[in-house]
Amino acid sequence: MTLELVVNGRRFREPVEPHVTLLHFLRDKAGATDVKYGCGEGVCGACTVLLDGVAVNACSVLAVQAEGARVETVAGLGENGSLHPLQQELVERGAVQCGFCTPGVVLGSLEAVRLGLAGDRPTIRRSLAGNLCRCTGYGKIVDAVEAYRDRQGHAS
Ligand code: FES
Ligand code: FES
Known part of the structure; x- marks a missing residue:
């Protein structure tokens, strides 16, 4: 077709x-x-x-x-060649190592923040359950998602 x-x-x-x-x-x-x-x-x-x-x-x-x-x-996320704010948070907080998981982490986390599923750290960790990262141990990814959530005014 x-x-x-x-x-x-x-x-x-x-x-x-x-x-x-x-x-x-x-x-x-x-x-x-x-x-x-x-x-x-x-x-x-x-x-x-x-x-x-x-x-x-x-x-x-x-x-x-x-x-x-x-x-x-x-x-497709960044504008005019800039990183999306969540990507910036991930980079600034050292949450990107090999980077293989990062596109999926970014898109999954964006959805979680948008749906209000990033209210606290345990919830963010649960929302990342479908995105395997073999490098970071997740702590810095959670830091970045929290920071992005707060920038967007979605804090719990
Ligand atoms: S390549 Fe699709 S979930 Fe792993
Ligand atoms: S940064 Fe390497 S798999 Fe996540």
């Missing part, structure tokens, strides 16, 4: 096989290599994107399920 969707504000219209995942479509057809391929089976969260504003594991969604949707990846 022919798939039509918008990725970071850019419209794509591409033929796609029914078995192709959204992750492969984004990386191979939309040039979105900021969406990472980790486990490929819905466990690590490295492939997290926002699909019509909802965080999903792109490896666990078929591309055809995104027909007509608006997809946001981490590359």
Whole structure:
């Protein structure tokens, strides 16, 4: 079938096989290599994107399920070449080491803050349960999400 969707504000219209995942479509057809391929089976969260504003594991969604949707990846967040404020907090607080988990952490945490699921540190940790980080021990990531939440006025 022919798939039509918008990725970071850019419209794509591409033929796609029914078995192709959204992750492969984004990386191979939309040039979105900021969406990472980790486990490929819905466990690590490295492939997290926002699909019509909802965080999903792109490896666990078929591309055809995104027909007509608006997809946001981490590359679409900053304005005029600047980092998004949450990315700035992560960098400033030393919460980015190898960076492989970071796109997923950013998008998952943005959704958590927006939905009011980042009210305190235990809640933030729970919201990060689907995003595996093998480097940081999570403490600094939680610091950054807290700081971003407070900047947005979402403090509990
Ligand atoms: S690559 Fe999708 S959850 Fe790990
Ligand atoms: S910074 Fe390396 S996996 Fe998270």
